[in-house]
Amino acid sequence: MITEGILNINKPQNMTSHDVVSVMRRTLGIKKIGHTGTLDPMATGVLPICIGRSTRIMEYLDLDMKQYRCTMVLGVVTDTQDVWGQTLERFDTSQVDEEKVRAAFAGFHGVIDQKPPMYSALKVNGKKLYEYARAGIEVEVKTRKIFIKSLEIEEINLSAEEKTVTFTVECSKGTYIRTICQDAGDFLGCGGTLKSLVRTRSGIFDIASAIDLESLKGWSLEKIELRLQQTFEPLVHFGKVVADQIAAVQFASGWHLPLDKCEIVKRPEYEDGSFCLPMREEYKKAYNVFGRIEGKEVFLGVAFYDDNDKKLVADKVFYVR
Numbered sequence: 366m367i368t369e370g371i372l373n374i375n376k377p378q379n380m381t382s383h384d385v386v387s388v389m390r391r392t393l394g395i396k397k398i399g400h401t402g403t404l405d406p407m408a409t410g411v412l413p414i415c416i417g418r419s420t421r422i423m424e425y426l427d428l429d430m431k432q433y434r435c436t437m438v439l440g441v442v443t444d445t446q447d448v449w450g451q452t453l454e455r456f457d458t459s460q461v462d463e464e465k466v467r468a469a470f471a472g473f474h475g476v477i478d479q480k481p482p483m484y485s486a487l488k489v490n491g492k493k494l495y496e497y498a499r500a501g502i503e504v505e506v507k508t509r510k511i512f513i514k515s516l517e518i519e520e521i522n523l524s525a526e527e528k529t530v531t532f533t534v535e536c537s538k539g540t541y542i543r544t545i546c547q548d549a550g551d552f553l554g555c556g557g558t559l560k561s562l563v564r565t566r567s568g569i570f571d572i573a574s575a576i577d578l579e580s581l582k583g584w585s586l587e588k589i590e591l592r593l594q595q596t597f598e599p600l601v602h603f604g605k606v607v608a609d610q611i612a613a614v615q616f617a618s619g620w621h622l623p624l625d626k627c628e629i630v631k632r633p634e635y636e637d638g639s640f641c642l643p644m645r646e647e648y649k650k651a652y653n654v655f656g657r658i659e660g661k662e663v664f665l666g667v668a669f670y671d672d673n674d675k676k677l678v679a680d681k682v683f684y685v686r
Contacts, residue, residue, distance in 0.1 A: 367393055367586060369417035370593030375575035376404050376412040376564075385578060389414050392582055393589070401426040402538065402567050407449050410564030411575050419596045421681050425667070426599055428648060429568030430514060432535045435559060437546035439528040442556035446482050446543035456555040458528045463521050466530055469552040473516045473534070473545060478508040482544055512537040516545075529560065569599050596683060597653045597664045604652040605630040606677065608665075613656020617665055617684045621676040622654065652677055656684070 376385055382403045389398050399420045401413045410433075415423050440458040443450035513536045520531040530549075534542065543559040550557020565572040576592060606627035608616060616622045633651055647669035654665045654677060665684040668677035 367395065367416060367590055367593070369419045369596055370590075371416065371419050371596070371599060372414045372581075372589070372592060373570040373575045373594070374412045374414050374581070375572065375577055376409055377578055378407055378409050380578075381406050382412060385412055385414065388578060388582070389416075393586075399423055402429075402431060402564070404564060405447075405543075405562070407447065408562040408564065410562075411567045411570050411572055412564070413567055413570050413599070416593075418683060421683075422596055422600065422667070425603075425648070425651075426568060427538050428602060429599070430535055430537060430566075431540070431564060432533065432566035433542050434519075434531070434533050434563045434565050435542050435546065436529055436531045436561045437549070437557050438560045439530065439550060439553065439557050440555050441558045442547070442550065443558050446541075446547045447559040447562075450558075454556060458523075458555045461523060461528065461553055461555055463523065465553055466521050466523075466549075467518060469549040470516055470518060470530075470532065473513050473549075476510055476512050479511050479541065479544055479548075480508045481506055481539075482541055482547075509539060511540045513540065530557075533565070535566075569594075569601055595664070600651075600653055600667070602634055602651075603667065604633040604650075605655065606652050607655045607657060607662060610656060610658050613654075613658055613663070613665055613684070614686070616654060616656070616668075616677075616679060617682055617686065619679065619682075621671070621674065621678050622668065623676050624670060625675070627654075627677070647680070651680070654679075658684075 374385055376382065382400045386398050386400050390396055393416065395416060397417050397420055399415050401415065401423050404410065404412055413426065438448060439461060440456045441452060442454045443452050513534060516532060516534045518530065518532045522529045542562055546557045546559045581589065606629050608622060608627050612622060612626055633649060650670040652668050652670065654668050655662050656665050663684060666679055666682035668679045671678050
């Protein structure tokens with residue numbers, strides 16, 4: 366019986382992220398399942414699904430950088446910033462050349478301010494923005510800081526009737542790729558809208574190892590279990606310590622754990638840019654805590670190092686005797 370773990374699912378088009386969770390609940394017969402990093406219904410790609418007790422680490426996975434492959438269409442502006450919305454305007458693109466396209470994307474790097482689209486699930490005063498948009502109500506949407514680690518243009522096609530640009534971007538949580546398309550189109554003076562979007566990576570999970578959702582429905586529980594990632598595996602930016610059996614049992618019982626009483630296997634580390642965005646200060650000093658129990662190395666939980674007490678203080682404990 367599967368009680369916890371993480372599956373890397375390839376979300377199909379025309380499904381919400383919550384739809385995928387519903388399928389997984391029916392397939393596994395488990396109610397406590399959640400996803401990390403919402404994908405729009407028309408987007409596809411990597412969607413980590415946390416099962417059972419592993420749902421408790423979902424907040425940590427928000428730190429992970431995401432990678433997307435996007436194709437945008439030039440000369441079109443829609444109300445949703447993608448081709449599935451209502452077309453508002455069309456523009457001539459005859460004056461656009463490759464040099465101008467590259468200049469339009471040159472500013473998308475590092476920490477930038479981005480204004481979330483009206484057709485999004487972001488909440489303002491307890492209500493989702495798309496609810497305001499569908500009701501025709503205008504609300505003030507403030508810009509948010511996002512981090513773009515890299516943006517690489519893969520193809521510029523200006524010869525076809527439909528002018529397109531395909532690019533890959535690695536970015537932080539909360540980045541709207543369709544807004545990048547619109548902003549680049551605004552820079553060019555011809556408008557731009559998202560045509561296709563695939564999330565190719567989220568943290569340690571990549572598209573090459575993602576599981577087709579329809580195929581998974583026919584798998585046995587044994588086959589599914591073989592593809593499960595353990596709860597601690599995605600937490601690669603956290604440090605790692607190992608405690609002896611006595612200290613491990615005490616930690617699992619709520620005691621603080623002196624760092625000098627542990628074997629420090631790895632110090633916490635983060636990808637470039639992680640500190641540029643709002644995050645709990647404790648995450649910068651987070652450790653995966655393991656214990657040697659009955660001759661085996663067992664994952665106990667996640668703890669934050671306290672500078673004052675020089676001890677690890679449990680944030681989430683997973684080990685149960």
